[in-house]
Amino acid sequence: MDVRQLFAAALAQHRAGRLAEAEAGYRKVLSLSPGHADSLHLAGVVASQSGRHREAVALIGRAIALSKAEPAEFHNSIALAHRGLGEHVEALRHFERAVALKPDYGDAHLNLSAILLDLGRLDEAELHGRRAVALKPNAAEARFALGAVQHWQGRLDDAVTSYLEAIRVRPSYPEAWCNLGAVRQDQHAFDEAAAALQRALYLDRQMVAAHFALGLLYGRQGNADGARRALRNTRRLCGTLAPETQIPFSGGTCASQLASMAQDLEAALRAPERAR
Numbered sequence: 001m002d003v004r005q006l007f008a009a010a011l012a013q014h015r016a017g018r019l020a021e022a023e024a025g026y027r028k029v030l031s032l033s034p035g036h037a038d039s040l041h042l043a044g045v046v047a048s049q050s051g052r053h054r055e056a057v058a059l060i061g062r063a064i065a066l067s068k069a070e071p072a073e074f075h076n077s078i079a080l081a082h083r084g085l086g087e088h089v090e091a092l093r094h095f096e097r098a099v100a101l102k103p104d105y106g107d108a109h110l111n112l113s114a115i116l117l118d119l120g121r122l123d124e125a126e127l128h129g130r131r132a133v134a135l136k137p138n139a140a141e142a143r144f145a146l147g148a149v150q151h152w153q154g155r156l157d158d159a160v161t162s163y164l165e166a167i168r169v170r171p172s173y174p175e176a177w178c179n180l181g182a183v184r185q186d187q188h189a190f191d192e193a194a195a196a197l198q199r200a201l202y203l204d205r206q207m208v209a210a211h212f213a214l215g216l217l218y219g220r221q222g223n224a225d226g227a228r229r230a231l232r233n234t235r236r237l238c239g240t241l242a243p244e245t246q247i248p249f250s251g252g253t254c255a256s257q258l259a260s261m262a263q264d265l266e267a268a269l270r271a272p273e274r275a276r
Contacts (some may be wrong), residue, residue: 003033011042019046025215037067041074048081050112051245056081072102076111083115086246086254091115099128106135106142113145117152118252125149140170144179151183159183174204178213178249185217193217208237209249212262224269 001009010025026043029036044059050169059076061095067074079094092115098108110132116125129146136142147162163180167173181196184252238247243256250258 035066037063045077051083072105074100076108088118106132110145122153140166144176156183156187172203174200174207178210198214208247231262231266235259
């Protein structure tokens with residue numbers, strides 16, 4: 001097969017979710033054509049999807065440098081990798097560049113809303129969240145991004161509505177269930193919060209933020225055994241990640257920080273038992 005055919009085959013593997021096969025295909029293309037910008041970009045996307053964000057930044061950075069057209073998608077992808085490393089300023093710069101290059105790029109508006117939220121710039125985050133909803137009215141992710149902003153703005157009822165709309169579009173959306181649980185907890189609707197968090201974990205047992213949130217909730221309810229179990233799961237999953245990896249939906253907390261927080265909470269739960 002020639003380079004074009006090899007790239008098409010790798011892309012098909014990627015779209016099918018077979019990341020290892022896709023990466024091998026992109027590497028094969030690059031062995032024949034080292035300056036193949038699309039393969040550099042998508043090899044970087046695979047690396048980011050696999051948690052290798054630093055490698056992703058290097059690969060996609062090369063793709064941007066080599067590409068004459070400067071596709072907005074390249075900037076969106078490298079921004080996601082920077083965000084995965086907790087490098088918010090760099091992520092913001094690239095998301096803004098993506099939107100500048102392609103103003104109707106709904107995914108970039110969605111991601112820009114998320115990074116602005118991470119930086120505490122709530123009004124701007126809401127603006128881009130609403131723009132994402134307008135551009136992608138049937139996208140659960142857009143409703144989710146807007147709900148996240150509304151949650152941080154303290155507009156809890158609006159946030160519940162946005163998360164429920166996201167779940168209506170995609171019922172098997174663990175992130176939306178997790179954040180719905182967090183809002184319900186803030187509303188002191190603890191039974192509804194527990195149900196939402198449990199649903200999130202039913203859909204994704206590896207969701208660190210849901211384990212941690214459930215640990216906090218069980219602790220508030222006096223369920224010490226359940227809290228310890230959820231916090232242990234948090235620490236176990238954080239231990240599988242690079243220490244600097246940002247945990248999604250945890251307010252910008254990295255793996256090592258969240259593991260330490262879970263350990264401290266576990267110790268606090270054990271203290272009353274030792275006192276008896």
